[in-house]
Amino acid sequence: MTSARRMLIDANTTPFYHVINRCVRRAFLCGEDKLTGRSYEHRRGWIVDKIKALSAIFCIDICAYAVMSNHYHLVLKIDVEKAKSLTQKDIISRWCQITKGHAIATKYMNGDALIEGERMLLDALIAEWHERLSSISWFMRCLNEEIARKANREDECKGAFWEGRFKSQALLDEQALLACMMYVDLNPIRAGIADSLQSSDFTSIQERMNSLNTHSIAPKLAKITVDNTLSIPHKSLAKFEGATHIHQQTGIPFHFADYLELIDWTGRAIRHDKKGFIDNLRPKLLNELGIASDAWLLSAKEFRRQYSGVSGRWDAMCAFKHKQGGKWCRGKSHSQALHPEQINGLTLR
Incomplete structure (x- = not known):
C-alpha cells in the first residue's frame, strides 16, 4: 500500500531527500527519439530553469541534479531555518x-x-x-505540472506525462548524502552517454565545475574554496559548508575540494577505460569515513536499487521505517558497508 507523502518526508528527521520522476507513454523528457529523429534536448533546460526558479521561492535548496532522457534526479534540502525566518x-x-x-x-x-x-x-x-513553502511535495507538484503542460502542448497531445508520483529517499546521514549525490552526478557517465564530468550535460557537477572556470579559480584541488556556487538567473546550488554535521549547517557538510577529488576518482573507476585511475590512491573522504573502495564503487553504481525509501545507518533506517508504520526496510548489508563502525546495528567507536 502506498504511504502518504507526509510520512515519507520529515524535515525534523533529515532535511535531505533524493527524488526521482520518470516519463510515461514512451515520452521523451529530453534526448533524441531514434524512431522519429526528433530532438527533445531543449526540454533539459526547462527542468533546470524551473528547479532554480522554484528554489528561489520555496525554502528548498538544490544539492545535486541530473536530467536524463526520460527521467530526472534531484537531491533536495529543506531549509528549515529559512522557513522559520519568513x-x-x-x-x-x-x-x-x-x-x-x-x-x-x-x-x-x-x-x-x-x-x-x-x-x-x-x-x-x-x-x-x-x-x-517548505514542502517537497508542493515543490515537485509545481515543477511537474508546468513541464507536463509544456511538453503536451509541444507534442499536441493530452493525458499524463509523468509515470506517477515522484519517488523519494530520505538521506539520514553524511554517508548516505555523499553516496546519493555521487550517484546522481555520475548518472550520465554510468549510463555511457558521457565520458567525463565536463561532458556530463545538465548535471550539477558540470555546473559547479563550469563555475570554477568562470570565476578563474585555480584548478588545484587543495586551492579550491568552499564558496564556489555558480551565478545563475534564479538561485545558486546549495553551498559546500565544510566538515560539519548534517543537522548543524545550512548547506552540504563537505568541502567541495574533497567532493571533487572523490567524484573524479569514482568516475574513473566506473569507467575502467578512463586514463588516470589508480586503485590504491584513495580519496580523502573515503579514508576519513573508513569506507572500503569496493563498497563505495558499488554504491556509486547501484545506490537507487540498494535501498527503498531511506538510506543511512541501519538502526536509524529501522527507526525511520517504524515511525512510518512499516515493518521492514531494505539495504542492511549496503548500509553496514557504508558505515563500517557498526556491526549488527551496534556502534564500535
Whole structure:
C-alpha cells in the first residue's frame, strides 16, 4: 500500500531527500527519439530553469541534479531555518509567485485594514502557505505540472506525462548524502552517454565545475574554496559548508575540494577505460569515513536499487521505517558497508 507523502518526508528527521520522476507513454523528457529523429534536448533546460526558479521561492535548496532522457534526479534540502525566518509578507509574496494568491492577502499587502473575520482567514491562509513553502511535495507538484503542460502542448497531445508520483529517499546521514549525490552526478557517465564530468550535460557537477572556470579559480584541488556556487538567473546550488554535521549547517557538510577529488576518482573507476585511475590512491573522504573502495564503487553504481525509501545507518533506517508504520526496510548489508563502525546495528567507536 502506498504511504502518504507526509510520512515519507520529515524535515525534523533529515532535511535531505533524493527524488526521482520518470516519463510515461514512451515520452521523451529530453534526448533524441531514434524512431522519429526528433530532438527533445531543449526540454533539459526547462527542468533546470524551473528547479532554480522554484528554489528561489520555496525554502528548498538544490544539492545535486541530473536530467536524463526520460527521467530526472534531484537531491533536495529543506531549509528549515529559512522557513522559520519568513515574515507574513514574505510568505504571501513568495506564494503569489506560484499562484494567484487570495483577495484577502492582496488587501493586506496593500495596507488596507482587515476586519476580524478577514484577519482569521488570512492567518489560516498564511499558515497553510508557510507549510507548503517548505514542502517537497508542493515543490515537485509545481515543477511537474508546468513541464507536463509544456511538453503536451509541444507534442499536441493530452493525458499524463509523468509515470506517477515522484519517488523519494530520505538521506539520514553524511554517508548516505555523499553516496546519493555521487550517484546522481555520475548518472550520465554510468549510463555511457558521457565520458567525463565536463561532458556530463545538465548535471550539477558540470555546473559547479563550469563555475570554477568562470570565476578563474585555480584548478588545484587543495586551492579550491568552499564558496564556489555558480551565478545563475534564479538561485545558486546549495553551498559546500565544510566538515560539519548534517543537522548543524545550512548547506552540504563537505568541502567541495574533497567532493571533487572523490567524484573524479569514482568516475574513473566506473569507467575502467578512463586514463588516470589508480586503485590504491584513495580519496580523502573515503579514508576519513573508513569506507572500503569496493563498497563505495558499488554504491556509486547501484545506490537507487540498494535501498527503498531511506538510506543511512541501519538502526536509524529501522527507526525511520517504524515511525512510518512499516515493518521492514531494505539495504542492511549496503548500509553496514557504508558505515563500517557498526556491526549488527551496534556502534564500535
